[in-house]
Amino acid sequence: MSDADAAPGARDIPADPVGLVRVSHCVTRAIAGETLIIPIARATADLESIFTLNAVASRIWELLERPTAASQLVTTIVQEFDVSPADAEQDVSEFVDSLRAAGLIAPL
Numbered sequence: 001m002s003d004a005d006a007a008p009g010a011r012d013i014p015a016d017p018v019g020l021v022r023v024s025h026c027v028t029r030a031i032a033g034e035t036l037i038i039p040i041a042r043a044t045a046d047l048e049s050i051f052t053l054n055a056v057a058s059r060i061w062e063l064l065e066r067p068t069a070a071s072q073l074v075t076t077i078v079q080e081f082d083v084s085p086a087d088a089e090q091d092v093s094e095f096v097d098s099l100r101a102a103g104l105i106a107p108l
Helices: 055-063 070-080 085-101
Strands: 019-022 026-031 034-041 051-053 105-107
Touching: 034 055, 051 055, 055 070, 055 085, 070 085, 085 105
Parallel strands: none
Antiparallel strands: 019 105, 026 034, 034 051
């Protein structure tokens, strides 16, 4: 993608050479318009650690099905939602941090 194709302000976002991807020990379900992430530990669902995602978080989770750089997550959110690059960067960073802390994503 050229700079001309990038979302407004997206070229100001630092490059992230490390791709992130979902781990395999969780189940994702869409129920009543919401996305739920259910971590699986030792073949048992951890029902106390269920994540319920809004539309933006659901899209990020969907993108993380394949290895994706955090900067690309930001660019996609800016392009697809009514949000500024700065707000998208902050939201993506916070959500990615929470997914990392929960062990639901890993760097590649």
